[in-house]
Structure formats: C-alpha cells, structure tokens
Amino acid sequence: MKIGAIVPQGWTGEYDGWDARRAWERTSAVAVQAEEQGFESIWVFDHFHTTPEPTDELTFESFTTLSALAALTRRVRLGHIVACAAFRKPSLMAKMFSTMDVISGGRMEIGIGAGWKKEEWLAYGYDFPETRQRLAVLRDSLEIITRMMQPGRASYEGEHARIEGAINLPKPLQTPRIPIMIGGNGRNVTWRLAAKYADELNLDSQDPGAVADALPVIRQRCEEIGRDPETLKVSAHIWAGSDWAQGEHPGQRRVDLLGAYRELGVSRVMMLLRSSAESDDALPAFAEDARAAGANLETVLA
Numbered sequence: 001m002k003i004g005a006i007v008p009q010g011w012t013g014e015y016d017g018w019d020a021r022r023a024w025e026r027t028s029a030v031a032v033q034a035e036e037q038g039f040e041s042i043w044v045f046d047h048f049h050t051t052p053e054p055t056d057e058l059t060f061e062s063f064t065t066l067s068a069l070a071a072l073t074r075r076v077r078l079g080h081i082v083a084c085a086a087f088r089k090p091s092l093m094a095k096m097f098s099t100m101d102v103i104s105g106g107r108m109e110i111g112i113g114a115g116w117k118k119e120e121w122l123a124y125g126y127d128f129p130e131t132r133q134r135l136a137v138l139r140d141s142l143e144i145i146t147r148m149m150q151p152g153r154a155s156y157e158g159e160h161a162r163i164e165g166a167i168n169l170p171k172p173l174q175t176p177r178i179p180i181m182i183g184g185n186g187r188n189v190t191w192r193l194a195a196k197y198a199d200e201l202n203l204d205s206q207d208p209g210a211v212a213d214a215l216p217v218i219r220q221r222c223e224e225i226g227r228d229p230e231t232l233k234v235s236a237h238i239w240a241g242s243d244w245a246q247g248e249h250p251g252q253r254r255v256d257l258l259g260a261y262r263e264l265g266v267s268r269v270m271m272l273l274r275s276s277a278e279s280d281d282a283l284p285a286f287a288e289d290a291r292a293a294g295a296n297l298e299t300v301l302a
Helices: 020-036 062-072 090-103 118-123 131-148 190-197 208-224 252-264 282-292
Strands: 002-006 041-044 077-080 110-113 154-157 162-166 180-183 200-204 233-238 268-272
Touching (some): 020 062, 041 062, 041 268, 062 077, 110 131, 131 154, 190 200, 208 252
Parallel strands (some): 110 180, 180 200
Antiparallel strands (some): 154 162
C-alpha cells in the first residue's frame, strides 16, 4: 500500500488568517517535504472556497497549484482528489492534464469526480444540476479525456459535451494515457464508470469496515463488463477531520487503521494532515506510522 499526502491549500481552513505569500511558501514547503519523507504522491482538492462554510479566507486553485508543485518536485506523483468534471470543459482538462504531464516528466494522475458542494457551484456562477446530470457530465468528460489522449485527432458527440477533430498536442508522456482515478461512493453509477474508464477508484471517507463492504460490489461492477477486477485499484481518502488523523503523533491508532486498509488490499491511502500547515514534524511522524503499518514509502531523499 502506498501513501499520498494532501498538501495544505486552505480549503479546510488551515490557512485562516494567513497572507497569501506565506501560505504559498508553506504549501510549497510541505510538498517538497512530502517527497523528501518518501510519500508516493501529493494531492490537492478542487474547491474554490473554504469548508464546511465559505469564509473570507484563501483557498488556492488546484490546477495552477499542481503545475507549480510539479516544477518544485522530481519524484512524487501529482493529482486532484478530485477535480470536478463540470468546472471546466473536458477538452480543456485533457489539454491541461497533458501539458502538466509533460511539465512533471510523466508524473500526473487524473483524479476526477462529479462534484457535490452546491453553494460553491452557485457562488461561481455554475448551475447545480441533480445528481443524475452531474454523473452524465462526468461520463462525457471521461469519454472525451480518454479519446484526446489517444493518437490523432479526437471526436465525440455526448449528451453534455462534444469535440470535433480536437488536436491535443503535446500528448502526455505516459502511455497509453495518464492514469485515471475516479472518486466517489456511488455504487450504481460512479463505480460502473470506474469499471469502464478508470485505473483506480477512490473511496471517500470510508473506514475499513465500509471498504470491506464495498469491495465485493466493486468486483461485481467490473465483472458486469468482463473486466478483471484485479485491474481496478481501490484507494481511500481519509478525511482530515478523522480523530486518528490529527495531532503531532496519533501513534498506534493510526498504525492500526493504516494496517487495516493494507490488509484489505487498498492500493493507497491519501490524507491531509492539517497540522502540516504549522508543524514540520507532522509528515515525518505520519511517515513513521505508515512504515510501521507496512506501507510502502520511498527511501528518504538526500
């Protein structure tokens, strides 16, 4: 099992009262430290203002943040947990992801989902359709992104999006395309989309018991379309508010929980340590616990 670090970004209020320059310096420093501590990947949220309530505090935009972090790191993989399909046209996202893959030397992951935070959509001028339509947008986005990373020009006529002879150059460095991770807990539609399009399904805020309950259904979704279930990785996003996740060194509780995910076959766990915004000790302590739980971390860079 691999471990990913979600870097401080402001979304959960970790930068309340900070000025922008200081906050960005900290985001950059935590990303570099995550790489130095052996984390496999770094991630950012795709949100525009703070949660649970919008406040007049900063939240860095996700695509620009990842582009900058790609230039500051050299080994860790980079991705969204997860990008909202409706916030940007899928053709533009395909172009952005491809460019970012080149910038990063082939280290991008496409984390994508249907989106959910209603007041954020409305504040930024987006309609907030019902779940069925948001999932249909996600389906069209996956189809377009996938096609635009294939050789040649791409065309597609969908319910909510279309392309006609779209040229996507440069192509990603990774072949046959950048890995796709779909995020969401919807068993009927989201998991079927993951079975069809994704390399990885990311379960959101699900404890080991919930993951154990989900795994047979995920396997079934793959078998419905003749896909080998072993080819769809399952990962877990642990919400920053989980009681075991915070503090300087939660210790054995964290080791036990990470070990439980590993025993279930979870491919990787990602989480934000809010304390990493203030403390240089938070990530090293988490790395120590992850190793104790049997997770795979890289050798610390010199």
